[in-house]
Amino acid sequence: MTAAVPSNLAAVPGITVGHWTDLRTATGCTVVLAPAGGMRAACAVRGRATGTREIDALDPRHLVGHIDAVLFTGGSAYGLGAADGVMRWLKEHGRGFPVGPAGVVPIVPTAVIFDFDLAPGSKADRWPTAEDAYRACTAAAAEIPEGSVGAGTGATVGKALGPGGAMKGGVGTWATRAGDVVVGALVVLNAVGNVVDASGQILAGARGADGKPVEALRYLAQGGTPFGALSRSGGAGGAGGAGRNTTLAVVATNAQLDRVALQSLAHAAGDALARRIVPFGTAFDGDVVFAVSTAAVAAATPLQVEALAALAVPEAVERAVRLARGIRDIPGLADEP
Numbered sequence: 001m002t003a004a005v006p007s008n009l010a011a012v013p014g015i016t017v018g019h020w021t022d023l024r025t026a027t028g029c030t031v032v033l034a035p036a037g038g039m040r041a042a043c044a045v046r047g048r049a050t051g052t053r054e055i056d057a058l059d060p061r062h063l064v065g066h067i068d069a070v071l072f073t074g075g076s077a078y079g080l081g082a083a084d085g086v087m088r089w090l091k092e093h094g095r096g097f098p099v100g101p102a103g104v105v106p107i108v109p110t111a112v113i114f115d116f117d118l119a120p121g122s123k124a125d126r127w128p129t130a131e132d133a134y135r136a137c138t139a140a141a142a143e144i145p146e147g148s149v150g151a152g153t154g155a156t157v158g159k160a161l162g163p164g165g166a167m168k169g170g171v172g173t174w175a176t177r178a179g180d181v182v183v184g185a186l187v188v189l190n191a192v193g194n195v196v197d198a199s200g201q202i203l204a205g206a207r208g209a210d211g212k213p214v215e216a217l218r219y220l221a222q223g224g225t226p227f228g229a230l231s232r233s234g235g236a237g238g239a240g241g242a243g244r245n246t247t248l249a250v251v252a253t254n255a256q257l258d259r260v261a262l263q264s265l266a267h268a269a270g271d272a273l274a275r276r277i278v279p280f281g282t283a284f285d286g287d288v289v290f291a292v293s294t295a296a297v298a299a300a301t302p303l304q305v306e307a308l309a310a311l312a313v314p315e316a317v318e319r320a321v322r323l324a325r326g327i328r329d330i331p332g333l334a335d336e337p
Contacts, residue, residue: 010144030188034292073110075127117156165208250291322334
């Protein structure tokens, strides 16, 4: 009996994904493992409040031609250290950039979200560690749980009025294909903006004091103070929401793309995010999009891969909020019957 082909990031053969989740402190991490031998990679930095590690290795001019994993983690900049656990797991499995008698140096680009808003007491006193990320590696598989898991455990969306009016974000993934060419997307959704469907209707996002949806873009366009209407306690939020928002995404394909084409793919995936997250890539978001390739099959053109990504990314975005369960006083769409 033939095994079912997954409709997620692992639809690209050789790629697996693992989560580590801590619901008690509302944080976690998600690792995307490359097949043995690594994968080509590039990225597009779309937000202006990023927290990253090893991003320079994704420049098409960089000496390193392949990466071994991508790590998404909570904990803001504190969480960057979790990448050490991914490196340890990869080293134990002989994966990394060869450096002669010294062995290998695993290359693990990492990006973080700020998820302390849902931590007990909303304090920056718990984040994923190297041990936690190592556990995510051991859990990596082709089956990928979605919603309030991994790096999406403490994620929220619709924070234009402040965290008190937000809804639950999370992890979503989807894949599209044309013939032998496969493109998968995985999104960690923790945005200032609202999430909308294909028609522009709000799926999840900012809620006013009456609990009704608020168009974040219109609120800001009319001079509304970012994060100033609703704080957790109902008071003024002010600039306290700055840097607390990030959408992270990885788009993977088996198509033979060089790193310049992968950089273009990352930007195209960012454009797809902007069609479903409104507003997107703001001064208060740390949005980063990764594009990776196992280079196993030929595509008709790079534009074919970008078009497939434009179909996969919106589905992943929707799934990230539709499958997210609420935590504490932040509701999620998956709470509803």
